[in-house]
Amino acid sequence: MILITGPTGCIGKAVVERLTSSGHSVKLLWHWGHEHLAPRRVSIVGGDVHNVQSLVDAMEDVDTVLHLASLRRDVGAERVEEVNGGGTRNIIDAARRAKVSRLITVGCLGAEARSAYPYLRSMGKAEEMVRSSGLNFTVLKSAVVYGEGDWLTAWLAGIATGMPLIMPLPHRGETRLQPIWVGDLAACIERCLNTRSTFRQVVPIGGPQSLTLAEIAQITLGAAKSNRRFVRIPTSMTHQLARFLAHCRGALTELEIDALSYNRTTEIGSVHRMFGFAPAKMRTKLSHLRMDREQAPLPVRFSR
Numbered sequence: 001m002i003l004i005t006g007p008t009g010c011i012g013k014a015v016v017e018r019l020t021s022s023g024h025s026v027k028l029l030w031h032w033g034h035e036h037l038a039p040r041r042v043s044i045v046g047g048d049v050h051n052v053q054s055l056v057d058a059m060e061d062v063d064t065v066l067h068l069a070s071l072r073r074d075v076g077a078e079r080v081e082e083v084n085g086g087g088t089r090n091i092i093d094a095a096r097r098a099k100v101s102r103l104i105t106v107g108c109l110g111a112e113a114r115s116a117y118p119y120l121r122s123m124g125k126a127e128e129m130v131r132s133s134g135l136n137f138t139v140l141k142s143a144v145v146y147g148e149g150d151w152l153t154a155w156l157a158g159i160a161t162g163m164p165l166i167m168p169l170p171h172r173g174e175t176r177l178q179p180i181w182v183g184d185l186a187a188c189i190e191r192c193l194n195t196r197s198t199f200r201q202v203v204p205i206g207g208p209q210s211l212t213l214a215e216i217a218q219i220t221l222g223a224a225k226s227n228r229r230f231v232r233i234p235t236s237m238t239h240q241l242a243r244f245l246a247h248c249r250g251a252l253t254e255l256e257i258d259a260l261s262y263n264r265t266t267e268i269g270s271v272h273r274m275f276g277f278a279p280a281k282m283r284t285k286l287s288h289l290r291m292d293r294e295q296a297p298l299p300v301r302f303s304r
């Protein structure tokens, strides 16, 4: 049995879909307070990563924990660290107490315990804890993820429909990223379950293209059938822009702006080398933007 934390997130939803359709038995750690949104077809247990006992209870009959619960909303650096760092510490503690030995997490390219950016710092600390946990861990250290419910294309599509004519791009649109489709990431996670070469490893992965933010915006707007003129905002004005746009539909949070602050890429063939399949090019996997464009260009988050 696999316990999945963060099952309502962008990655969590795709993984639940993937693992249940290929016959794995899963149990979902449903964040307390959102139980009314839980689906009926899978095993659900309420809990919170701040509450170790709820995690120990949730780990009964579990042999693998897939830890995806995290926070990247603008609620202050301390709170982000509490959920991402403290939550991971509690997961490790609970896994030891419940005698669960396998732990899989999704980390971030660019995350470092000494990063200047609160979200990347919290994820770097979480990664260090997992590495030194003594558990049979895998950290899939991922590039930025896109697909149903993601923040990146949701923001780009939101700006495209919410702002007249122009598309402001932070950091001049020059930051280089390597977007990976959430369905491909879910496939990598599934393969980690039984691929011994991923045991006790940090595995960097990314999509098949290294793209600047401007190129990503171009591809996304193409899929959303929107024309906007790019305005390249210099780094020195990027945070002012974020504050100015804070109340617009699809605006980026400061933490998300941070995640766009520097190049975060890895080896282009990483997924193929490690998992034996070719991940999709971004242009081919943006149907989540096209489908609901008339009514709701932003992918629906059912938990927020």
Ligand SMILES: NC(=O)c1ccc[n+]([C@@H]2O[C@H](COP(=O)([O-])OP(=O)(O)OC[C@H]3O[C@@H](n4cnc5c(N)ncnc54)[C@H](OP(=O)(O)O)[C@@H]3O)[C@@H](O)[C@H]2O)c1
Pocket (backbone or CB within 6 Å): 005, 006, 007, 008, 009, 010, 011, 012, 030, 031, 032, 034, 047, 048, 049, 050, 067, 068, 069, 070, 071, 072, 083, 087, 106, 107, 108, 109, 123, 142, 143, 144, 145, 146, 150, 151, 303, 304
């Ligand atoms: N998305 C990316 O581009 C990307 C790239 C690399 C790595 N990652 C990492 O991959 C993991 C999953 O990312 P994601 O994009 O799927 O995140 P997400 O969409 O923000 O979802 C986060 C999940 O965590 C849950 N959660 C938050 N606080 C919790 C708490 N105190 N107790 C229990 N559950 C809690 C949320 O539930 P509620 O909404 O009900 O609170 C939600 O299900 C994260 O660790 C993230 O850092 C993401």
